[in-house]
Amino acid sequence: MADGILTPAVSVTSAVAGIAVAKPSVLNQIVPISIVFLFALFFIQQFGTSRLALAFAPGMLLFTLLVAIYFKKGFPQSIMPLVPTLGWNRHI
Numbered sequence: 001m002a003d004g005i006l007t008p009a010v011s012v013t014s015a016v017a018g019i020a021v022a023k024p025s026v027l028n029q030i031v032p033i034s035i036v037f038l039f040a041l042f043f044i045q046q047f048g049t050s051r052l053a054l055a056f057a058p059g060m061l062l063f064t065l066l067v068a069i070y071f072k073k074g075f076p077q078s079i080m081p082l083v084p085t086l087g088w089n090r091h092i
Helices: 002-022 024-045 049-072
Strands: none
16 A cells, blocks of 8 residues: 555655745645646556656656756756755755
8 A cells, every 4th residue: 555555645745845835825735736646647547657657758858958968067056956966065
């Protein structure tokens, strides 16, 4: 049960809560937004995880390319929070 239901629920809820940090007006809607995301993901999953992966692949490719481009340009402060291994600490 934990791998199939609990883990995605916690991941999506914490991601939506992260959005609430940037946009406080979403704070009271974290659970409903999370439920909508989870229903959408589980609905799409019935057509096969390969199709779900194809839906996310362009975004991940774009993210990877942007990080590579910014890395070559000296890694500006604006992209640092998007790279989990570096976070906010520029001295790593």
